[in-house]
Amino acid sequence: ATYKVGYIIGSLAGRSINRTLSKALIRLAPPELEFTEIPIKDLPLYSYDYDSDYPAEGKALKAAIAAADAILFVTPEYNRSIPGALKNAIDWASRPWGDNSFTHKPSAVIGASPGAIGTAVAQQSLRSVLSYCNSPQMNAPEAYVRFVPEVFGDEGEVTDSGTEDFLRNFMREYRDHIVRVLTVLPPRT
Ligand code: FNR
Numbered sequence: 001a002t003y004k005v006g007y008i009i010g011s012l013a014g015r016s017i018n019r020t021l022s023k024a025l026i027r028l029a030p031p032e033l034e035f036t037e038i039p040i041k042d043l044p045l046y047s048y049d050y051d052s053d054y055p056a057e058g059k060a061l062k063a064a065i066a067a068a069d070a071i072l073f074v075t076p077e078y079n080r081s082i083p084g085a086l087k088n089a090i091d092w093a094s095r096p097w098g099d100n101s102f103t104h105k106p107s108a109v110i111g112a113s114p115g116a117i118g119t120a121v122a123q124q125s126l127r128s129v130l131s132y133c134n135s136p137q138m139n140a141p142e143a144y145v146r147f148v149p150e151v152f153g154d155e156g157e158v159t160d161s162g163t164e165d166f167l168r169n170f171m172r173e174y175r176d177h178i179v180r181v182l183t184v185l186p187p188r189t
Helices: 019-029 054-066 085-095 120-132 162-185
Strands: 005-008 033-037 070-072 107-114 144-146
Touching: 005 019, 005 054, 005 162, 019 070, 019 107, 019 162, 033 107, 033 162, 054 085, 070 162, 085 120, 144 162
Parallel strands: 005 033, 005 070, 070 107, 107 144
Antiparallel strands: none
């Protein structure tokens, strides 16, 4: 079987290191996983005033999540939390009340930073949000990627075999997590 993974990059930056990381993850993922980016950059700032009439960007976000079997978050850490743009996208997807797109949707969290902590604090914050949104998230392995430019090519080539093995294993475990979750929680229609 194949599984559709929608990936969300938490950074809007043109030269995002997390976008580069996402390319590496796609290259190293097992063949059962098919990837589609779910864009977040054109979403207006959410307010519940929109709940009665979502704009096209909000509808497209929810449709893209619905069409995916699982969601992969690849995010930087901004000021020890997730970027506002990512939180905004999650708020959009979680509403209107009673129509939370993350319910029972398997997820995983990963991120890269030039610093030694490797987005650990942002990921912990994101995990709280995903718990509240009732997304069965992969607990382990965790992946705090210290981004070293020499190790990651622009197209996601990974030149360090230890890093390559680590990321390949992360994606295998993510596939197994998706399979397990979908076995007990079939997609809602
Ligand atoms: C950062 N950066 C950062 N790094 C980190 O490890 N912990 C942090 O709390 C922060 N805070 C932070 C705030 C803001 C507003 C910016 C712009 C940056 C540095 C950050 O990891 C670095 O810019 C990465 O390149 C961001 O990832 P993307 O956007 O390139 O994917």
